[in-house]
Amino acid sequence: MVGSGVVSASDSESKSNVLRKLLKRANSYEDTMMPFPGTTIISQLLKNNMAKNGGPERGERGDRGDRGDRGDRGDRGDRGDVGFPGSGLSNASSDAPQEDACSNSSHDSTPQECLSPFGRPPGLATFDIERLNDEHLRAKRARVENIIRGMSHSPSVVVPAASRHEREHEMDRDREMDLDCAPPQSQQQAPSSPRGGEVCSSSSRENKRKQRLPQQQQQSFTQLVCQRKEQKQEERRQLKLQLEDMQKQLRQLQEKFFQIYDSTDDSEHNDLHNDIGNMSEDSPARSDTGGDDRGGDDLRSDNEMSDLDPGHFLDRARALLQEQAMLAAREKPRREGLSRSKGQGGPGSSMHAEGKQLAETLKQELNSAMTQVVDTVVKVFAKPPRPTPQQAFPSLSIPPERFPTTVNGDNPNFHTTNQRLQCFGDVIIPNPLDSFTSMPGMPGPTNDQTEAIPLVVRKTPSEHHHHHHHQSSAVGAHGGHHHPVLHPSSLSASMGFSPPSFRHPFPLPLMGYPFQSPLGGPTGGYPGKDRSSPDSMDLSRETTSLRTKMASGHHMGHHHRSCSPAHPGSTAEGLSLSLIKSECSDLQDMSDISPYSGSNIQEGLSPNHLKKAKLMFFYTRYPSSNMLKMFFSDVKFNRCITSQLIKWFSNFREFYYIQMEKFARQAINDGVTGVEELGVSRDSELFRALNMHYNKANDFEVPERFLEVAEITLREFFNAIVAGKDVDPSWKKAIYKVICKLDSEVPEIFKSPNCLQELLHE
DNA sequence: CCAATCCCTG
C-alpha cells in the first residue's frame, strides 16, 4: 500500500528534480506528461497554457502513439488464425513498421490528444499577442510549468513516469493475453437467476486488490457488511492520499510561485498553508490506522457543494489562468529593462506589487478550487453505497446459508468477494464474464441466442448526428459529465488498487465509434481494455446509445428493462465515480434479473465498421480474428461478430481474387505474353475496379503497398493461367498462399474508433 | 469439435 513514507520520499525527490529541471528545460516534457494519468489539473492547465504559447513541443506530437506497436506477422500461416490470441500484441518494440504503415505518422490526432480533458480556453487567446514579444513571461511560465511537472510526477508514485507508463502497457498486454487464454471461469450462479452464465463473475486477476479478509469469515452476513465497510474505508483512504498529494503539489506550486515572482510575503504564504492543512486534517496516515466510524467527518461539508462539479472547478482554474495572463500582460511594459534573472533579488517594486496581487489571486483561486475538490471527493464517499433502489451488492442478497458451509469444496468467499469487488473497484467492467464468453472457444450459454441476429445495426441519421454532437462537445468545457480531475484513470493511477481497466487509456483506441456506444450493453464487455475515455462516462451518450440499440434492436425481444433513465442522482453527483457506481449497480441488476442480458444488447457492426474493414483490406487481406478484435475494439465481440468480420474479409478476398483472375485472363486474351507487361497503377482498370469496391468514395489514399500486392497477385494469376494450372480445381490455393504473406501492418490509426473521421479528413 | 476457409447462390 502506498504509505505516507512513500509520499514524503518521492516528495523530496521531486524537489531536487525541480531544480534540475529548472536548469535544463526539456522541450519534450509534454510528451511524457500528456499520457500520465496522474497529471494534476494544475499542471494540465499550465500545460495548456504553454501549448497556447506556441511552445516548441508542437511538432513532436505526431510521433506519439504512431509507433508500430505490432509486427511480426510474416510467419503467420495462410490461415489467419495464429492460435495464440495475444500474438498481435506481443511485439511492442519490434520491427519498424513497413513503409505504408507509416503513412499516417504525421497525423496528429492521436487518441491521447483527444483525451485532453479540456480544450484550450478561448480566453487564453490573449497569449498570442504577448507571445510575440514577451520572452520574460514565457520563461517564467515555463519555469512554473517545469516545477509543476516535477511535482506531478512524484507524489505517491514510486515508479518514474516513463517506465511506469511502459509498464502499464505491459501489464495490459499481459492482461489481454490472459484474458484470451483464460480457461472458462467457473460460472457462478446467482440464486435469483435461473441461469447463471452471465452473472457477475470476476477473474481472480481483478481480485489482486488487497484482500484483507478477516478470520472469522463464518459470520457471513454481518461479516460481509463489515468487509464492505472496510473496502469503503480503504477507498476513502486512497482518495485522501491522492488529495494530500494534490495539496502537496499546491503547496509547492505556491512556493515556487513566490520564488518566481519574488513575492516573499510570508504571512499570506503561511495562511495558505494553514488552509491547506485544515483541509487535510483527515490525513491518510491517520485514516490508515483508525479508519472506522469517520463517516460523520466526511459528511460535514456536503451542503457547501450542492452546485459543484469539476466543470465548475475547471472554469475557475481557467479563469485563474486568464487572470494571470492579464496581469502578466499589464505587467509587461513595466518590466522592460529589468533584470531578466529574478531569482531572489528583488526587481522593481511595481513588479513586486503586481506579483503580489497576482499571487493573492492565485492563492484564492487555488484555495477555493482545492476546497471544492476536497469536498467533492469527500462527498462521493459519504454517498450511500447503494445509489439505486435495486440491489447493488448481490452478495448481500445471497441467502446466508450459502456461504458459511463450504459447499462443493469451493471457497464461498471467492464469489462474494469477487462480486463485492466488482461493484466497488472494478465498476468500469460491469461484467467481466462477458469478455470471456465472447472469446472464441468459450462455450457459453449467453452466446447461443445471438446466432440468428442480424449483425449490422443501422442507426438513423438523427442518432448519428446525436453522437457527433456529443463527441464534438465532449472536448469542450461543458463540464457536466466530464471529470478530468477525478476521473478514474487519474484516481486509480495513484491508488494502490487500480482496477485493470482503469489503466492506461491512452494508447489504445478510444471508444465512441461514430455509430457505437462506448460502454456497450449492460454488460458492456469490451475485450478488456479501452474504457477509460472521458467520453465513456458521458451519461447522456450512454443512454442514447442504449436507446439506439434498443430502438434498432432486431427483435432481440428479450425484455430487459430499459436502463436509460436509471441513473438516479448521478448527474447531481457530478462525479464519475458515483456515476460509475450507480451504473455498476444497474448493470449488476441487469445481469441478475435478465438471464439473457449478457449478450442481448449486442453491438452490431455498423456500416462504418464495414467501411473501415474495407479500408483495412488495403493493408491486410488475411487479418486474424485477434487482429480484428484489436482494430474493432469498439465492438463487443462475440462469436457472431467475429465471424461476420471474418466473413467480410473473406468476401473482400473473393472479390479481389475474382478481379485478379478476370484481369489476368483479359490480359492473356489481349495478347500479353509476359508478366513484365502487367502492372497495376492507380489508373489501371484493375485498380479502379478494386478501389471502387473498397474505397468507393475514393476518399482514402490507397497505400502504395497495395498496388504492389495487387500487381503480384495479378502476375501470379497470369502465370498460373498461362501455365495451364487452372485446370487444377484448387489451383488458386497456391496463389492464396503467396498473397497471404504479403499483408502489411495496418496503421495504428485504424485502432482508433474515430479513425474514419481522421483518415478521411486529411 | 470448432474455427476458418472455400465455393456457390441469391
Added chain:
DNA sequence: CAGGGATTGG
C-alpha cells in the same frame, strides 16, 4: 454482401 454447405486443420 450474407447464407449455407463442404472442406480442412488444429
